[in-house]
Amino acid sequence: MRVATWNINNVVRRLDLLVDWLGRTQPDVVALQELKAPSAAFPRDALEAAGYGALVVGQPTWNGVALLARGREPLPVATALPGDAEDKEARYVEAAIHGVLFASLYLPNGNPQPGPKFDYKLRWFERLRLRAQALWASGQPVILLGDWNVVPTDEDIYKPDTWRDDALLQPGPREAFAKILAQGWTDALRSVHPSERPFTFWDYRRKRWERNAGLRIDHILVGRGFTIDDAGVDREERGRANASDHAPVWAEVRQGRPPRVTRRRKPPGGAPDAPGLPRRA
């Protein structure tokens, strides 16, 4: 099963790019963020024509999240993150698809920090931690996808010092992300590419795409009971005309343990391990 997350940065303006990418890569489940459209304006018909059912939580102008499922309708589970009835921002949706619980989340950016927006980010992260803990404890198969608006470590950005005061690099959000990972989740992209710098976002400003001055802030956290066969970033989507400032992140996952692999002895000369060995989530 191929799952993916993409901060589309306005689903109406980016519809042609989205439909084209869906047709080429055929993901089974897609989490979208920053729809920047009310639910009624979501291009439901075009996505249905492309073969996808959708569960949408939109709002005018800002935020907005959705889950797409190829060849079926997502079964709604939640349309808001629990823990604050006053929070009306469209940043969280959960649905069951193929017997797996999926969440599409759009964490608050938090800039400028310090300030009320950063406080909101930390409160939202704490609510997410509690929700993730409850989902993990349920024993169900769960995958959390989204724009987490956190650069987990200094290895996840081209040059941390120019962003040191940004909300995306602060210790508080980083600790919150680490706490969720410590519940047992696997960061799919990091686990498949442990020594690379797979960025997922390049700011429109200062020719950051042209310079590969990127950040890794879009994450797929895989719950218990899955094997992650592969994961990656569809970087070419960021290079297209009229692109979002984020590229899609995807993972190939499979329920169940990895097959028993007879490991060959390492050949002399220190050659690296064979690629593509499955990882247990």
Added chain:
DNA sequence: ATGTCACCCCTCGGGTGA
């Protein structure tokens, strides 16, 4: 310091958010 993009409206340009 900005730098881009795209939205909004007390709307054709400045404010806002990312």
